Amino acid sequence: MNLRNQLIFLTIIPSTISLLFNLFNSDGLSLIAIPIEKIKSHSDLLRSSNVSGIREIDISMAIELHEKKTLFVDARSEEYLSDGIIPGAIFNDDIDSLIIQIENRIGSDSLFIVYCSDDDCGSSEDLAYELQDFGFTNILVFSGGWKLWTDSGREIQAYE
Amino acid sequence: MNKVNPYIILSMRIITGMVFIIASYDKLLDPEQFSRDISNYHFIPFGLENIVAIVLPWIELFIGLGLIFGIMIDGSALISGILLIMFNFLVIQAMLRGFNIECGCGLKEGEMIGFQKLAENFTLLFISFMIFSSKVRIFEFYPKLPLSK
Numbered sequence: 001m002n003l004r005n006q007l008i009f010l011t012i013i014p015s016t017i018s019l020l021f022n023l024f025n026s027d028g029l030s031l032i033a034i035p036i037e038k039i040k041s042h043s044d045l046l047r048s049s050n051v052s053g054i055r056e057i058d059i060s061m062a063i064e065l066h067e068k069k070t071l072f073v074d075a076r077s078e079e080y081l082s083d084g085i086i087p088g089a090i091f092n093d094d095i096d097s098l099i100i101q102i103e104n105r106i107g108s109d110s111l112f113i114v115y116c117s118d119d120d121c122g123s124s125e126d127l128a129y130e131l132q133d134f135g136f137t138n139i140l141v142f143s144g145g146w147k148l149w150t151d152s153g154r155e156i157q158a159y160e
Numbered sequence: 161m162n163k164v165n166p167y168i169i170l171s172m173r174i175i176t177g178m179v180f181i182i183a184s185y186d187k188l189l190d191p192e193q194f195s196r197d198i199s200n201y202h203f204i205p206f207g208l209e210n211i212v213a214i215v216l217p218w219i220e221l222f223i224g225l226g227l228i229f230g231i232m233i234d235g236s237a238l239i240s241g242i243l244l245i246m247f248n249f250l251v252i253q254a255m256l257r258g259f260n261i262e263c264g265c266g267l268k269e270g271e272m273i274g275f276q277k278l279a280e281n282f283t284l285l286f287i288s289f290m291i292f293s294s295k296v297r298i299f300e301f302y303p304k305l306p307l308s309k
Contacts, residue, residue, distance in 0.1 A: 001232070003234050010222055010232060010239055011239070017218055029192060031214070032206070033195060033199065033207035033209050034207065120258075120259045125196055
């Protein structure tokens with residue numbers, strides 16, 4: 001078997017198996033990723049019928065919900081918290097302890113917001129999906145996170 | 161590369177093969193997480209990260225098994241090299257854009273992108289090149305060298 005045929009075999013066969021495996025797997029992914037629903041206003045939030053329970057908000061919604069005392073969860077690594085956190089936000093790098101903290105504060109069905117460093121960090125989304133797997137049903141991801149919050153001149157709180 | 165001891169080449173094949181098999185394991189178990197890791201690089205357009213997350217781990221598994229069990233070593237080493245060049249390109253572009261993201265490599269949980277990751281990938285790239293270039297091999301079962309036409 002020459003090199004060309006080897007390359008064809010080593011790409012086509014695993015690709016075919018993977019797509020068939022995904023097709024018949026009950027947890028299989030859609031072939032095209034569906035972006036998280038964006039919530040731009042409070043009425044959007046009420047109207048939203050997203051089944052996954054994870055939606056994305058921008059800075060104006062984050063400010064509005066913060067003023068309404070909605071719980072914020074910081075998904076950054078602890079090393080970044082020396083800069084401060086969004087006032088009232090909670091942080092715990094142990095997922096079990098974090099779950100207990102959230103449940104004690106608001107239960108598992110109430111709305112809360114997860115944020116990380118900026119638009120590109122991804123850890124807020126990861127944490128949101130992880131928490132969803134633990135039964136939380138109403139999670140918002142604040143895109144822009146800490147950077148957008150501080151850039152907009154909002155108040156911050158020291159992390160202790 | 162004919163002067164390299166074939167046992168060294170065999171060790172390189174086993175190490176590289178193990179790295180790819182271990183890297184594929186978590187991705188095969190949780191393609192959704194892998195898709196989000198890919199998405200964090202902000203490079204793959206049109207929601208295609210899901211297809212990559214579905215297909216790539218299986219290719220990694222096949223080339224890992226190929227390298228270890230001596231099946232299609234040339235093809236496996238070449239694809240390994242191509243993948244490592246792609247991975248390094250993704251990491252470099254993310255670093256240049258200032259992203260502070262998890263690598264999603266499947267080897268260590270929470271591993272971030274950075275110079276250490278680049279060094280690991282370049283080392284594996286060099287090893288893949290050594291394997292591909294070696295013409296004296298042991299434990300190669302299919303196809304036997306020289307490559308059949």
